[in-house]
Amino acid sequence: MNFASDNVAGTSPALLQALADINDRPLPSYGGDPHTAEVEHLCRKIFEHDNLRTLLVATGTGANALALSALTPPWGAIYCHSDSHIAVDEANAVEAASGGSRLMTIDGAHAKIDPDKLRAAIYGKGIVHHPQPSTLSITQMNERGATYSLAELSTLTAIGREHGLRVHMDGARFSNAIAGLNCTPADMTWRLGVDVLVFGATKNGALAGEIVVCFDPDLADELEFRRKRAGQLFSKMRTLSAPLAAYLRDDLWLENARHANAMARQLAQGLADIEGAQLLRQPDGNQMFLTMHPALAERLRAAGAEFDDWPEVGPDVVRLVTAFNTREADVHAFLSLAANA
Amino acid sequence: MNFASDNVAGTSPALLQALADINDRPLPSYGGDPHTAEVEHLCRKIFEHDNLRTLLVATGTGANALALSALTPPWGAIYCHSDSHIAVDEANAVEAASGGSRLMTIDGAHAKIDPDKLRAAIYGKGIVHHPQPSTLSITQMNERGATYSLAELSTLTAIGREHGLRVHMDGARFSNAIAGLNCTPADMTWRLGVDVLVFGATKNGALAGEIVVCFDPDLADELEFRRKRAGQLFSKMRTLSAPLAAYLRDDLWLENARHANAMARQLAQGLADIEGAQLLRQPDGNQMFLTMHPALAERLRAAGAEFDDWPEVGPDVVRLVTAFNTREADVHAFLSLAANA
Amino acid sequence: MNFASDNVAGTSPALLQALADINDRPLPSYGGDPHTAEVEHLCRKIFEHDNLRTLLVATGTGANALALSALTPPWGAIYCHSDSHIAVDEANAVEAASGGSRLMTIDGAHAKIDPDKLRAAIYGKGIVHHPQPSTLSITQMNERGATYSLAELSTLTAIGREHGLRVHMDGARFSNAIAGLNCTPADMTWRLGVDVLVFGATKNGALAGEIVVCFDPDLADELEFRRKRAGQLFSKMRTLSAPLAAYLRDDLWLENARHANAMARQLAQGLADIEGAQLLRQPDGNQMFLTMHPALAERLRAAGAEFDDWPEVGPDVVRLVTAFNTREADVHAFLSLAANA
């Protein structure tokens, strides 16, 4: 009963198998292998975009930082939510990769950027003293488990367009967002004006691997150099590419996310009847935050349940996260324990 | 018959098995798993050093850049060989990680730093105009397949000490050097004054993974932050740690290197009798460079052998690399083909 | 009648004369001249601190960025007001100099950091994912013309101390603050825990020149290298040092500030009687912000008065700034015009 995070899990068996299948085979290094090409090919189909380019990177922080560095000059400003991963959880990685750009943090409920506050925060274009408005960074699904609707996304990217901003999407849990909204990947990204998506896999069944999807293919040439000098270019690229090809093939990425979301819904439904637990918001994907009476939390943990406190959201708030491999039995066990507590 | 590089190979089966064994188990993320601790523990035994610290990083470029950034201020100079990987093959990764330090390249036969030239290159200590002498970077075994003797290393580190330089060792093929010299890891590193070793595994049987070994444990605290903001901290650290623990356990790292070196020796011995092939130097480990008549090279490649031209060493020079999984049969097949060519 | 800024003015005649006096004399370059030493000597007396160190830099942005870069690691967080010059008006210079640190902006009335909000903003010490709490940056006198009282400063630096923060003071208008509070420079700085002060001169009668005052003398050694590689080390240092020595000698710096403040007070007093002008706050120094009826503003400008709109403070807000050389006659002329408008 581990609901601590989607990064405590291992990997989908198919991904490990993909590595095993080619283990005895010599393969060109640094991305010359066929699996790297296959990932790009599969992304073009998934995103209905004939000339997007992809780069594989091991970590979400690395992928976000690289993507933003290609969109933002060192004197640029990046607009993001105050609770976004790039603002809170990446130890200035964006500043490092971009040569010292500025994060401009915007508030908004449920970790969603408030459009009016975004508009109000943009200033100084063309004036040499001010950080230059450059990039809008949106997390979909976000750090509080909330998903922007397509209309909400469209409002934000329209503001970006108005001010000449490039658009980055942190998609560490992109698959969960797609599974939740049941829309197409194209409709959630480039059709709205997203320039670069970090299409996360680590949290959704890979061991490591994020796909930097460049809808503007020109960005990829520069990113190849940026990735190399960031120490993010794998010599044995197969390590990332073969599992990721398996992840994208036959919609495993979507299936994994649907499973995680379904488990989250079951959990949320069950929790509605539990005294001492109060969901802050129905989960849009595989994460939920709830107020939990400390006594209940203690009893659940004593019985072996794992989950984290999340005091920055509020007193007695905990977070529950489901994953691609969360077992229905564990959900039931957790709910039973909670009910009997 | 692929002798193109040690990074075209897959992984030692034990490493893949290590991942499979724990795949269903939830594990703390970001290095809180037991395998990360085990890697450090094993390194302390291997290096006979009770309080060294280790950090796991995916790539050699990433590991070198981080290690050097902890040893060198932005206004510092790093002395390295002109043919070193950090100078030639890392697209300014060291400059990126260190905030703009300077590589001072030193010549010397067989990609070994010439001690007199090193001495002559150090200048300007304490003078504000000049890059400040800070760090000596030694590759062991190096980019031309040569290994420094312990006496040679000692000469270099003594010069470093004299000028207050910290010492970095790029050990992408450290295991091959140990197997070749048959000395202890401690004697080749901290006992000579090495501050940080990049103990490579990728080229010697891992899929990805380099161990940054800090013999000065204080460096590790700073490196934790540096690694995170470089996007090199894996959330599912098991991906690196579980295979690397298997790699270090029961001396698999050494066994792999011994095998690769043995295959290289067989290849070298066989090539002695081949017309049209002339080794530039007996291999100290698993790499060799030779002049090969173009007709011979063409015939070998036509028959399926893979290896790369290395024109920067000289006309008609090719490189042959063996790996942890090079089959004796392939060595024989290659030599037969060459003999009959 | 130019009240646009204190940087539209020339220089105190004594400073220009200081340059002229030595013009025919050869002098050691890069700070080896006697005037550079004199500046340090004078600062030690003014600040009652025997071993402080000083570095001369041409611009405030350059001085702030250097000072902060010596106090903050690349993975560090700097707490500053949302309206501070470093946050709003330096085009990411701090990020550039510090290798990508993060500015954490804090609100508070009159551009003063609210202590409670400061306390609430500090988090994540020792946790590798978060920007590390490192530095507190206080502007005295600040960008809205307000001066912190010594008690207010003490509250802030105490919070800093509690969390292990170093303290930077942006003193572009430090002299005006001293003249306003009528306290000693020592009491406003190192006795409260300020580590580095940027003691501005440009806005108070120099043509160019800010003195980076290191109350922790160890910082100066590193700053020498940082200044050089930032391109801020003048070869003909006399250009900065000779005028700055004249500026500090015989308390000219204080006299200049007292004059500017006195002119501001006269202006403020006169404005109290003017219809259509409403001071937002009595000036603590030489700057004031007021709501001015557009018709009044237009008439004043038509008559030759110069001053800037400041819409970021509010609708119809303008800023008036006096300088070391503001003529009483101009103040009277401005007030007469306003009265008769």
Added chain:
Amino acid sequence: MNFASDNVAGTSPALLQALADINDRPLPSYGGDPHTAEVEHLCRKIFEHDNLRTLLVATGTGANALALSALTPPWGAIYCHSDSHIAVDEANAVEAASGGSRLMTIDGAHAKIDPDKLRAAIYGKGIVHHPQPSTLSITQMNERGATYSLAELSTLTAIGREHGLRVHMDGARFSNAIAGLNCTPADMTWRLGVDVLVFGATKNGALAGEIVVCFDPDLADELEFRRKRAGQLFSKMRTLSAPLAAYLRDDLWLENARHANAMARQLAQGLADIEGAQLLRQPDGNQMFLTMHPALAERLRAAGAEFDDWPEVGPDVVRLVTAFNTREADVHAFLSLAANA
């Protein structure tokens, strides 16, 4: 008798007068003053180029670093001479400004880049592992007092063009080169393919001031932001602009350089007859290097002559530099002393 450097001197009186003339006048800040515009206008005439753009910077190191940062990506390589100021005397300022680009140092007699060695040093274009060939940096006149002929420059810039390199000229002593070659500024720069010139004034009669001349005007837009965030944008820009306008007006820049060069020639001619002094090379401008018997050097210094040893050129080598204000009487006095020594 101070021949230590051209930066021990003060300024041409006309430049100081220019500051005095406008001292009581309020002027727009940050480059909005008419003198800034005049400098650009005068440069357009001097360089016969209708749309070049200029930016004023205080120091040569700052100007070189900015110029190179606009020409070179962080993953780029800059080809320069091993003895160039950017390689030896700028404490990694170029790396700082450019976000970590690489200096590739090339040898060649008299601090001139050897064209064959330049050609040999360029490699790796388009290959992600290698620093990308980006920029050629030429110092004219250079650090050993030598001037490239127009033909030599043309050879170098042709190699640059062949490999797609942008061209930077470090012209700290550009005026002395023009005075020496007696060619037009246009012929020495943009007509040969120079993209950005640092047109130095500090060493030739200004107190501080280098003009970054962008023959590609598009570079200037980016450089405006780069200059600001480097802390190199003066608020009271008049400090640089008014003297520099006086410097360019009526060819004072050229007159100053001609005088310095003439004094150097007189010195060189006189030294031909001095026992114990042996010029290494006739001066092309205002610098010369000579072997001087230690006894002679000691006697000259005892009599008040100032000049520096230059051991990096050779044993007993000293450097003599003349300046815009070197007095003929001092040259004669020095030569008399030497003759009678």
